Amino acid sequence: MAKSYLLEILAVVAILGFCAVFLYTSSIMTGAEFAGSDNVGSNLIAELTGKDVESFTPLIPQWEPPSGEIESCLFALQSAIGGICVGGVFGYWLGQKKSMSETKANQ
């Protein structure tokens, strides 16, 4: 029983461990902003080149989401598209498997 759910247990442990590490780091690193690593990287680029971060402008004009709300909406949309694909296919496979075992039972 425990062995057949080993991967599930490991996944839960990994996710809980990840949350625990986050709680720990956020409590000891009071100055941590949890900004994107791309922003931190950009600051390093500015440091290395001796230029301001603001002086790096897009080479190709770019539309930016006007607010954090709109940005998170579009990110949620992206994962929803992925979720629909995954869920749809798993359902399709499950139905396929079921109808196959039914045909076998009828024969």
Next chain:
Amino acid sequence: MHIMEGFLPWQWCVVWWLVALPCLMLGVWQLKKVINADREALPLLGVTGGFIFILSSLKLPSVTGSCSHPTGTGLSTICFGPWVTSVVCAIVLLFQSLFLAHGGLSVLGANIVSMGIVGPLVGYIVYRLLKDTSVNVYVTVFLAVALADLFTYVVTSLELALAYPAAVGGFGTSFVLFMGIFAVTQVPLAIVEGVVLALVFKYIVALKPDILIRMKVFSEAQINRARGEA
């Protein structure tokens, strides 16, 4: 996370686009071939590609006090190889650069090379090396997924270090600094992603083992053993 628009000199943008384009063309050609050979490969592409969409939109906090997102490319590279994976990644990255100002059109080539090509290529090599050994199927999937994720950001660091060598110490110093930001942040994310996608692979094995055997992802004996185990 991806390189931001404007933060890579145009010469390097051109270089990475030139690296990315042939791989994408090879990917499109392979994709057509795979789907024409077996229509049942399309749902598998939907699942593996779906996880790239989901996981690359989740920005997670990490030990360095900054956030990054997993790539989700591991399953796709195991089932379809790195070239097909690069095509799916290109779609996700295009979506993100057009609508989210995450990455950008000029740096798209560089981001495709890191997330879509070299990362998955490393994962694929790991998978090929372990495939015909006695290593457990799920351990193979875990390692391939985690390393594909991690190497994506090793390559991001490499791309930035090449473009911005430090005044003192040059490329090496820059590479270490960028690795500290991108790759170290990624380590815990890569481990969690590896475990989660190994679990997803278990469900694919349980629901549709025949497609994995037909596409020679793993041998019939390995799949049967994997079904018995988990």
